[in-house]
Amino acid sequence: xxxxxxxxxxxxxxxxxxxxxxxxxxxxxxxxxxxxxxxxxxxxxxxxxxxxxxxxxxxxxxxxxxxxxxxxxxxxxxxxxxxxxxxxxxxxxxxxxxxxxxxxxxxxxxx
Amino acid sequence: xxxxxxxxxxxxxxxxxxxxxxxxxxxxxxxxxxxxxxxxxxxxxxxxxxxxxxxxxxxxxxxxxxxxxxxxxxxxxxxxxxxxxxxxxxxxxxxxxxxxxxxxxxxxxxxxxxxx
Numbered sequence: 001x002x003x004x005x006x007x008x009x010x011x012x013x014x015x016x017x018x019x020x021x022x023x024x025x026x027x028x029x030x031x032x033x034x035x036x037x038x039x040x041x042x043x044x045x046x047x048x049x050x051x052x053x054x055x056x057x058x059x060x061x062x063x064x065x066x067x068x069x070x071x072x073x074x075x076x077x078x079x080x081x082x083x084x085x086x087x088x089x090x091x092x093x094x095x096x097x098x099x100x101x102x103x104x105x106x107x108x109x110x111x
Numbered sequence: 112x113x114x115x116x117x118x119x120x121x122x123x124x125x126x127x128x129x130x131x132x133x134x135x136x137x138x139x140x141x142x143x144x145x146x147x148x149x150x151x152x153x154x155x156x157x158x159x160x161x162x163x164x165x166x167x168x169x170x171x172x173x174x175x176x177x178x179x180x181x182x183x184x185x186x187x188x189x190x191x192x193x194x195x196x197x198x199x200x201x202x203x204x205x206x207x208x209x210x211x212x213x214x215x216x217x218x219x220x221x222x223x224x225x226x227x
Contacts, residue, residue: 048208048219049148051215099161100160100172100173104155
């Protein structure tokens with residue numbers, strides 16, 4: 001199975017500051033169709049996960065533009081330009097190229 | 112608005128069985144690829160499996176830990192996704208979510224507890 005490794009495990013940020021989460025995959029997520037199947041989710045306390053970013057850098061509907069994704073191959077980054085209180089939760093990356101789909105272990109973001 | 116609603120969770124003894132359902136609305140259900148993802152208490156997300164749309168062959172894939180015990184199916188006429196769980200183990204205790212697409216839309220989850 002493809003191993004997804006996120007760093008850091010936890011992150012304490014001040015509102016208005018930037019935050020960055022890294023995700024590394026054990027295999028390249030670049031598909032023969034030219035797309036890279038890497039996704040970012042946020043799970044707020046007591047809620048279902050919500051999709052933030054798909055295919056490395058595309059923001060899902062309704063996601064604020066302070067969230068951005070970048071990377072290629074096996075190395076990916078989620079950036080929050082100016083953290084807000086509502087951004088608290090656990091962030092997961094997930095690879096969507098191989099079966100089984102696999103998630104990173106999560107990064108807990110606290111204010 | 113896409114909505115997914117899981118049901119069927121509960122308390123079951125080890126070795127027992129349970130069937131979860133997920134009803135979808137607001138999406139073209141028959142075209143959707145549908146997933147089951149679970150989250151054990153205090154743990155991260157674990158993808159269980161996925162069923163492709165009938166148009167894409169209806170293929171089902173599973174993660175190794177549930178293969179042979181769990182079965183995913185769908186009834187497009189009822190806009191319903193199913194997860195049949197057999198030979199349940201204590202370690203199957205989790206919140207079970209259904210998700211459509213990547214997944215990009217998720218249900219609210221249903222709790223499954225396997226305990227004596």
